[in-house]
Amino acid sequence: MSGVKTEAIGHVVEPVLAAAGYDLEEIVVLTPPGRRDIRVVVDRDGGAHLDALADLSRELDAALEATDLMGEQPYDLEVTTPGIGRPLTLPRHWRRNQGRSAKIEYTDDGKSTSVVARIGSLDGDAVTLVKADKGRLRTIELNLDDVQRAVVEVDFRRPGEAELRACGLDDDEIARRRAPADADPADTDPADTDSDN
Template sequence: MSNRQDTTRDRVEAAITGPLSDLGLDVEAVELSPAGKRRLLRVAVDTDGGLTLDDVADATRAISAVLDDEASTVMGEQPYTLEVTSRGVDRPLTLPRHWRRNVGRLVKVVLADGTTVTGRLTGSDDAGAELEVSGSARTVAFDEVTKALVQIEFNRTEEDA
């Protein structure tokens, strides 16, 4: 990505963070990429309790309003397509809120010492997370984590939850 696109992406993120926060939404990612004669602006948002279609619609309206009001200073004159999406299960857990929002899910964690731990996330705070690993509780400090991903479970039943 060019420096110009980086700058535009940063301006967009700065402009939309406040209005989305007013809706109770967090900006998780802003991506800007060329798409023919247009640009694709993809904004990932998230919230406690899970994102709904109404949240996405509200976010889309809020972002559109900001970008329409400030079109020349934020996005410039080149046309763009706006896509508002959820954070997605494949994004790594990098912030305490990501961990908090995934309590109850299976996570795979790679620690700084190279150890890999897979367990059910039972709780978290600003310093670390509690996992249930093979029936035992294990605390993982965030400063020891090099990578953490939610694991997709296709055969989990309601009783397991």
């Protein structure tokens, strides 16, 4: 399958995604011997949970099946959200990851530097980063044009309320982020879902 095929898949699925309120982040087509795997990476404000992704997978599968694009050979369709380690390249990526820990490499007065900090509020093309340093909070204002690379990191510590508030999160989101992981299954991070054809 060539890049043209991936682009053609995008033309079929993008209207379905837009109608459901999702952005298409990436399409990956893998062709291990004897099969085809299609991964559609999507995102939206507020994230997406397992049930929503399962519904979306069925809609995308129906849209693909309504065309002759995929031909007769079976394929596996996976609909997923961006995971840890995916680069933050667009303003919406920063907005949707507000409050999360990220490693950011950027240019500061002509020098390359890096920081691990929480993503704060986004204002146009500038983002506020919140760095907890020895019990104190420090903010860094950063223009997105100065970012060389940024990725969300696995966060092994539960942030304090003051740290999340400094990121610009509202009370409901702060309560959700501070709740124990097993408090409510509906509040877990987005999950992947597969649809076999």
